[in-house]
Amino acid sequence: MSKKTIIGIIQSKILNNYNSNLKAVIKNIKKAANRNAKIICLPELFLTNYFCQTENHSNFKFAEKIPGKTSKVFCDLSKELNVVLMISMFEKKTRGFYHNTSIIINEKGKILSKYRKMHIPDDPGYYEKFYFTPGDLGFKSIKTKYGNIGPLICWDQWFPEAARLTALKGAQIIFYPTAIGWHPKEKKTLGKAQLDSWVTMQKSHAIANGTYVVAVNRVGNEKKGNKKIEFWGNSMIIDPSGKIIGKLGNKKEGILIREIDYDKIDTAREHWPFLRDRRVDFYKGILKNPDDD
Numbered sequence: 001m002s003k004k005t006i007i008g009i010i011q012s013k014i015l016n017n018y019n020s021n022l023k024a025v026i027k028n029i030k031k032a033a034n035r036n037a038k039i040i041c042l043p044e045l046f047l048t049n050y051f052c053q054t055e056n057h058s059n060f061k062f063a064e065k066i067p068g069k070t071s072k073v074f075c076d077l078s079k080e081l082n083v084v085l086m087i088s089m090f091e092k093k094t095r096g097f098y099h100n101t102s103i104i105i106n107e108k109g110k111i112l113s114k115y116r117k118m119h120i121p122d123d124p125g126y127y128e129k130f131y132f133t134p135g136d137l138g139f140k141s142i143k144t145k146y147g148n149i150g151p152l153i154c155w156d157q158w159f160p161e162a163a164r165l166t167a168l169k170g171a172q173i174i175f176y177p178t179a180i181g182w183h184p185k186e187k188k189t190l191g192k193a194q195l196d197s198w199v200t201m202q203k204s205h206a207i208a209n210g211t212y213v214v215a216v217n218r219v220g221n222e223k224k225g226n227k228k229i230e231f232w233g234n235s236m237i238i239d240p241s242g243k244i245i246g247k248l249g250n251k252k253e254g255i256l257i258r259e260i261d262y263d264k265i266d267t268a269r270e271h272w273p274f275l276r277d278r279r280v281d282f283y284k285g286i287l288k289n290p291d292d293d
Helices: 018-034 057-062 069-081 154-158 160-168 184-209 263-271
Strands: 004-013 039-041 084-094 097-105 111-116 142-144 147-151 173-177 212-216 218-224 227-232 236-238 244-247 254-261
Touching: 004 018, 004 212, 018 039, 018 069, 018 254, 039 173, 069 084, 069 097, 084 147, 084 173, 097 147, 111 142, 147 160, 154 160, 154 173, 154 184, 160 173, 160 184, 173 184, 184 212, 184 227, 184 236, 236 254, 244 254, 254 263
Parallel strands: 004 039, 004 218, 039 084, 147 173, 173 212
Antiparallel strands: 004 254, 084 097, 097 111, 142 147, 212 236, 218 227, 236 244
8 A cells, every 4th residue: 555645525516406416526526536536535415405404204215225326326436437435325224214324435346335424413404313323333444545544424523532433443534524514693603613613623633643634515505495504615634733734615616636645644643642642441431421420
């Protein structure tokens, strides 16, 4: 495995049309591959607009089996372009049983692994517990030709435990396909603080674990009935020292390409030996909730 690789991330504006979204992302994946990207990641649930703004049983029609029709499209594309793809999907595990799932496809067109989102939010405009069962596959590091990938998804990115366990599995890059933004009524008073908090959390995961961290968001306004979210973009790649080495804006679609050097992981961990100095013999309390006896 090379000491360096090239990451491509695609920040998308999602339409209310599966075929249009599929066509657009295929075009952008090819653009990223033409710019020598070897690992390419897209936003969370990029094939549909963010249906979790409301609780509506008709939205379950968007779910599909993995492997299935859509995963085959991306398997064929990975093989054609000789790239590793991270694809976020609404998975139908079985009848009435659904997950928010990321699949990792290697350069030969094979699905190497699935990751099912572990932390499921239930906030105004983000009613994901209505749709998704919490993940049952645990935290993972997936070995690929171009590096060890740690797949996590959106709400997972607020939990240091998820990043730490993924890093301990051997992940060199932690990926967060994401769908996050502002409620219009909150943006003026809380918007900057919310975005700053989100950026800070991603940087902290990179620093605390000595890994690369990649967050891939969508942009644009999406409405469901009287609900509306302005997705704030800011997709970024962060090195193991916490430095943002590339970031997109908050209004436009875009493709971000960056070369990364795995030697920087060793350098970060040697100079900031947080993993070495952990006191796992005294961490049993983390298995309890607040106020548990």
